[in-house]
Amino acid sequence: MSWAQSVTQCIQSGSTLTSVEDLKESNFLIEHADLYASKTSGFWIGIYRNVNGQLLWQDNSALDFVNWADGQPSGDELPFCVELSAATGYWSVLPCSSQKGFICKKPKDAKMDSASGHLNMWILFTLVLIILLGVGFMIYFLFKIKTASGTEREERRDSRQLEYTHALTAGDKGSDATNDKEKNEHSVV
Helix, strand or coil, X not given: CCHHHHHHHHHHCCCEECCCCCHHHHHHHHHHHHCCCCCCCEEEECEEECCCCCEEECCCCCCCCCCECCCCCCCCCCCCEEEEECCCCCEEEECCCCCCEECEECCHHHHHHHHHHHHHHXXXXXXXXXXXXXXXXXXXXXXXXXXXXXXXXXXXXXXXXXXXHHHHHHHHHHHHHHHHHHHHHHHHC
16 A cells, blocks of 8 residues: 555554654564565555654654664655565655555554543443432332322321211211200290
C-alpha cells in the first residue's frame, strides 16, 4: 500500500502509523518486521515533515529517537514518507507512492480507556442496581401504605356503620320509650 493508503487503514482502525519512541521499541519492531521480510522489504512508519519543515510523528509523540540509515534523510524534499527496513530496522525516505507494508499503533490512552471503560461499565451497573433496588423498596412501601390505609378505611367504615346502627338502635329505644309513655298515658285515662 502507498503511505496515504496505510494512513487511512490505520485511522479506520482507531490508530496511526507507528511512532518509535526509544531503542527498546525499535528493537521490538525490528524483531517482528523481520518475520515479514519475505513479503515486503519495509513498512511505513508515522514520521512526516510538516509545511514548516519540522519532523513529527502522526501521534504527536516527541521525536526523541531516530534510527536513520546512512545518508538519510536526504534533503528537504516533500512529500516526506518514511519506511522502516524489514531487514535492517533502519529508516529511509521513499516516494510516498511506493508499495510497502505498514505498522499501526494504538494510542497508549486506548489501553487505559479500555480499562476505564470496564470500570465505567461496573459503575453504571452498580448505579442501575441501586436505582432498581430503590424503586423496588419504594413500590413495596407504597403498597404497604396503601394496604394499611385501605384497612384503616374499612375500619372507619365499619366504625361508622356501627355508630349508625347504634344510633338507629338508640333511636328505636327512645321511640319505644315514647311509645311506652303514650301507652301509659292512654291507660290512665
